[in-house]
Amino acid sequence: MKPLIVLLSASERKYGSSSQLLHIAAEGVRDAQGEFEIVHLSDHTIKSCIGCASDEEKFCKYPCLIQDDDFNMIASKLIQAQGFVIATPVYWYAPNGTLKHFIDRLTSLENMIDHAGKSLLEGKVAGFIAAGLDSGVMMAISYLIVALNSMGVHIVPWSMAYTHSQDPTEDLQAIMDAYNVGILVTKTARIFMNSEPVGYEPNVDVGRLKRKAEQIKREFEVQRKLRINSFEFSQ
Template sequence: MGSVKVLGVNGSPRKYGNTFKMLWLALRGADDLGAETRLIHLYDYHLEPCMACYSDNLYECHFPKACPLYERGDKFRELAEAVLWADAIVFATPVYWFMASGKLKTFIDRLTALENMIYHTGRSLLDGKVAGVIAAGEEAGAANALSWMLLTLNMMGFHVPAWGAAYYHGRGDVLENEQATLDAYNVGVAVVRLVKALRGEHAGSEPWYRLDVRERVADLVEELRKIAEEEKEKARETRPWLL
């Protein structure tokens, strides 16, 4: 059936922050199980808020029908194609006022066009895909953000595995927190294992949460420190007032 395809969706404007770091580790966990991975940064794409066309006419919400928002330079179609490519998607967000970032919220709202295909073809285009979720923030609210994502994605047709969620609640660098980095890595492990299980592939007796990868994660953390610092240097050109 080919390798498992895993898409990482970074819902943070920072390509070097804790949200990105946890998502990157999750994708490495998927890589280590032989998955093919891709990463997209939502803030690189112009996305218009959903206009809820389905509220006026349920059948007006359709993919790939030309959404009126495309005329405003909206890039949802490109993002949707990435979603359709993937077997599993890991959604990662910072905590903005006890919730996911506005950009990620908009993106998930727009996924309604894929879910609503159930009324056109009898099946959601998200039906059977696997989701993992990650939240990071210095304030309380990670549980709220994760709960909203888990409930919404499940109602769109996604399966969520055991240990498919991870969070970090703190002001400092997540890479200093061994538990959070291990949890993030295991989100990638869990989504790949569930895709394989749903395919009927023998999953073996390995645990869904791996503790035997501490050294591997520690090595990845050191690699990630350099990547994050390089991304932060690049960002000085676009966020000089902050950095």
């Protein structure tokens, strides 16, 4: 079975720099013997998150409560896939608004840990592409890494590519990096397909861990007092 990688483009400009690099990543997926589907968020309606989890956690689950847009359909593609690559233009040092709405709505998949025992993104593999100026590319990618890792997604080493150029064909480093994003996400996804699931363990003996934490605190308090005494002795 070949890994399925969703290539998610956030740009309103399908011909823009981030979209061009995403197609280079597709070459990497293909050469790594994976399958891919390109999804343009600009072809779909993604409404903003309504924050139902802040009212009661039980309301935040997949499928999302918002039913009159395309989020649940696109999210189902991520659930079925083994990995994904997200490409975004940089708008004021961050991903664009459409992608931000989409990431916020992915909370419905992550929150399934409270309903089904695991995040529906757990075990997926992700890579990232950004196009923009200055430090904005790294700020946008860093945001995506932190958000998705917090949802249970594996972040692959060297899984980012970025360009400051409006013509990425002139940015050979970005082309090479984007190609490797596709390869590395695909190869890592294949490894996880054939291995024991690795994820967050919610069913733990919290009482035992709390007692252990209190024991550690007492032991460290002894060390702290000995250190303070050494300061007083040296005066």
